[in-house]
Amino acid sequence: MELINIMSRITDILGIKYPIIQAPMSWVTSAELVAAVSNAGGMGTLGPNAGQNTIANGPDDSAERLRTEIRKTKELTNKPFGVNYFPPAVDAGENPYGEALLKVLVEEKVKVLVVVGEANEKDIKRLKEFGFTIVFRELHPTVLGAKKAERAGADIIVATGFDEGGSTPDIPVGTMTVVPMIVDAVNVPVMATGGISDKRGVNAAFALGAEGVYLGTRFIASVESPAHESAKQDIVKHGTEDLILLRTGYGGYWRATPHSTALEAQYLNDNQVNSTLSKIGNLKTAMLDGRLEEGINTVSSGIQFIREIKTCEDIVNELMADFISVNY
Amino acid sequence: MELINIMSRITDILGIKYPIIQAPMSWVTSAELVAAVSNAGGMGTLGPNAGQNTIANGPDDSAERLRTEIRKTKELTNKPFGVNYFPPAVDAGENPYGEALLKVLVEEKVKVLVVVGEANEKDIKRLKEFGFTIVFRELHPTVLGAKKAERAGADIIVATGFDEGGSTPDIPVGTMTVVPMIVDAVNVPVMATGGISDKRGVNAAFALGAEGVYLGTRFIASVESPAHESAKQDIVKHGTEDLILLRTGYGGYWRATPHSTALEAQYLNDNQVNSTLSKIGNLKTAMLDGRLEEGINTVSSGIQFIREIKTCEDIVNELMADFISVNY
Known part of the structure; x- marks a missing residue:
C-alpha cells in the first residue's frame, strides 16, 4: 500500500x-x-x-x-x-x-x-x-x-x-x-x-x-x-480510552492509567494538586515500585x-x- | 525525501x-x-x-x-x-x-x-x-x-x-x-x-x-x-497559537480565532455557555456575516x-x- x-x-x-x-x-x-x-x-x-x-x-x-x-x-x-x-x-x-x-x-x-x-x-x-x-x-x-x-x-x-x-x-x-x-x-x-x-x-x-x-x-x-512488571502490564492491558487526565500542578497534564490516586485527582486544579497530592508527580511509587493504586502510571495516548x-x-x-x- | x-x-x-x-x-x-x-x-x-x-x-x-x-x-x-x-x-x-x-x-x-x-x-x-x-x-x-x-x-x-x-x-x-x-x-x-x-x-x-x-x-x-471575506482573511492571518478553546455547551470545544466573544467565553462552563451565550454556536454571525467580534469563527488547529x-x-x-x- x-x-x-x-x-x-x-x-x-x-x-x-x-x-x-x-x-x-x-x-x-x-x-x-x-x-x-x-x-x-x-x-x-x-x-x-x-x-x-x-x-x-x-x-x-x-x-x-x-x-x-x-x-x-x-x-x-x-x-x-x-x-x-x-x-x-x-x-x-x-x-x-x-x-x-x-x-x-x-x-x-x-x-x-x-x-x-x-x-x-x-x-x-x-x-x-x-x-x-x-x-x-x-x-x-x-x-x-x-x-x-x-x-x-x-x-x-x-x-x-x-x-x-x-x-x-x-x-x-x-x-x-x-x-x-x-x-x-x-x-x-x-x-x-x-x-x-x-x-x-x-x-x-x-x-x-x-x-x-x-x-x-x-x-x-x-x-x-x-519499570515494575505490573506497570508494564498496566500499559499492555489498557487502551487510550481508559486514560484520564490530571493536572501536573505546573501547567499541562499527566495522562494516567485508571487507578485510585489518578481517578481521585482528575478533578483537582493546579493548586490542589500542588498542595495536597505530593504522591502525584513522584512517578516512582507506581511506575518503579509497582504500587499502582498509590501513585500514578503516566503514559501517552499511544498505549492503544x-x-x-x-x-x-x-x-x-x-x-x-x-x-x-x-x-x- | x-x-x-x-x-x-x-x-x-x-x-x-x-x-x-x-x-x-x-x-x-x-x-x-x-x-x-x-x-x-x-x-x-x-x-x-x-x-x-x-x-x-x-x-x-x-x-x-x-x-x-x-x-x-x-x-x-x-x-x-x-x-x-x-x-x-x-x-x-x-x-x-x-x-x-x-x-x-x-x-x-x-x-x-x-x-x-x-x-x-x-x-x-x-x-x-x-x-x-x-x-x-x-x-x-x-x-x-x-x-x-x-x-x-x-x-x-x-x-x-x-x-x-x-x-x-x-x-x-x-x-x-x-x-x-x-x-x-x-x-x-x-x-x-x-x-x-x-x-x-x-x-x-x-x-x-x-x-x-x-x-x-x-x-x-x-x-x-x-464564508465572509473577513472570516477567510481571519484564517489566513492567524496561527494555531492564537486560537482559544471554548465549551460548546454539549460536550467538546469550539476552537476559535481571538475576537471578543470568544475571548470572553473561554472561561465559561457548559451550563454558562448554554444559558447565556446563544451567539456562540450560531456560526452565521462571524463566519457568514463577517461580524467577527459578535460571534465566533471556529477553525481547526491546522490554520497554521x-x-x-x-x-x-x-x-x-x-x-x-x-x-x-x-x-x-
Whole structure:
C-alpha cells in the first residue's frame, strides 16, 4: 500500500543508525535500558534518577549516582547515548543540582544532552560552550521557543504534541499539528513526540516533516526497562480510552492509567494538586515500585498500540522498518 | 525525501478521483463550494443551512431550501456530492426536521449522506434501507461507536482527532492517535479529520492507516466558499497559537480565532455557555456575516498551514499531490 523512503539529518548529528530517541523519563530509565536502545541503533538517554530506587541525598549524591550510571552505560554499549539535563535558568541564580550534575557530565565526557524545559537562550548557549550536542525539548512547545533554542545553538528540536503522556503541553494541540508547526519554524531537524508507539506513528511523523521520533511510553513496556512488571502490564492491558487526565500542578497534564490516586485527582486544579497530592508527580511509587493504586502510571495516548512487552531491539526494528539507513 | 504511493477504497465507494471530502460545515457551504470540490475530484457536501443567509421557517421550509440547493448543485456538477444528515434517534421519537429533510433526500435521489452524531445503529440501518451510501462521523469518536456504525452498515467511518475545529471531541486525544485507533477497530475504510490542511497532513493520515481525509477549515478559506471575506482573511492571518478553546455547551470545544466573544467565553462552563451565550454556536454571525467580534469563527488547529485563499481545484490538487489516482 505504501512505500516510504526516509532520510534524516539526525542520524548524522548523533552518529546513530536510526533517528529514534528513548526519552529520558523520570525513575524508569537505567544503564540497561539506555544501552539496549543504543545497541539497537537508536539513542537511549538516562533520565532523572536513572538506575536508582531511592531518592538521592542532595546534589552531590545525585551527581555521583549519575556518574556511576553513566559509567555503567559505557560498559554496556559503545554506541552514542544521551543524558537528560534540566538547566538552571542562569538569571534565576544558583541551582546546586544543575551545577553538580553539569560537573559530572563534563568530567564523564557525555556528548549529547537532552535538555527539557523553557527555551532559555543563555542556558543553551552556556551548554554549547562546553561542547555538548543539544537535543532541546520545550515543555510547552511554541514557535517562539523553537526559534530561540535554534538561535542559541540547539542541534535538534523536539516537537511535543498533546498526545504525549507525562507531562503534556499546557494547551491541547495534537502531534499532527505541533510537528509541522515547529518544522516550519526552524532550520535544524525536528523530532516528533506524542502518541507514537508503532510504525504508523513513525511514518506519519516523517510525513509531517519530522526527521526523527522521540518515544517514552513504548520503551517503558520493554524487557530492559526498569519499570515494575505490573506497570508494564498496566500499559499492555489498557487502551487510550481508559486514560484520564490530571493536572501536573505546573501547567499541562499527566495522562494516567485508571487507578485510585489518578481517578481521585482528575478533578483537582493546579493548586490542589500542588498542595495536597505530593504522591502525584513522584512517578516512582507506581511506575518503579509497582504500587499502582498509590501513585500514578503516566503514559501517552499511544498505549492503544502497545499490546506486548518486547526487547528494545525488536521495538526499534519494528518502529523503523520503513527507514532506510544510509551510513551507520 | 519521500515517495508515498497511496491507494484507497474510498475512491471506489464514492466514485470519485481523490479520497477527500469537504466537511458539511454549518452555514458556510453552498452549491458553488460543493460543486467546486466535486469538480476538482474530491467530494463536496452540503452542510446545515447550505446556501442560506437567513434562518428557515420550520422543517418544511428548511427541507425545501435544501431541495433548491441540491438541484443547484446538480446544475454545477455531474460528479458525486454528499449531503449532511443528523438523524433523529429513532427511539427518541419524532424529529420533524429530520423527517422532512429525509423526504427531500430520497426524492432528490441523493446518493451519499454524511451522518454526524452518535452511533445509533437503528438510525444508520434505517438510512441504509433507503439505499444511501453512509459516511459516518461520531462526534466524540470511540472504538465502540465505530464498531456499532460498521455493524449497522456505515460504508466509511470518519475518525476525528482533537486537532479539529468546531466542534471537537470531548476528550483531547489528537488525530495522530484517534486515526489508527479507529482503523484498528473496523474493516471499512476510515477517513481522518482534525488539523489537516496541507499535503503533510494528508500523507500523515495515510501513514496512520486512513484511506482518505475530511477537511473543513481548509475549504472555508477557498475562493468558492460562501464564508465572509473577513472570516477567510481571519484564517489566513492567524496561527494555531492564537486560537482559544471554548465549551460548546454539549460536550467538546469550539476552537476559535481571538475576537471578543470568544475571548470572553473561554472561561465559561457548559451550563454558562448554554444559558447565556446563544451567539456562540450560531456560526452565521462571524463566519457568514463577517461580524467577527459578535460571534465566533471556529477553525481547526491546522490554520497554521493556511496562508492563502485559493480555488478548490488548487487546494485539492495540492493536498493530493502524492496520491496516485487509478480509476477516476
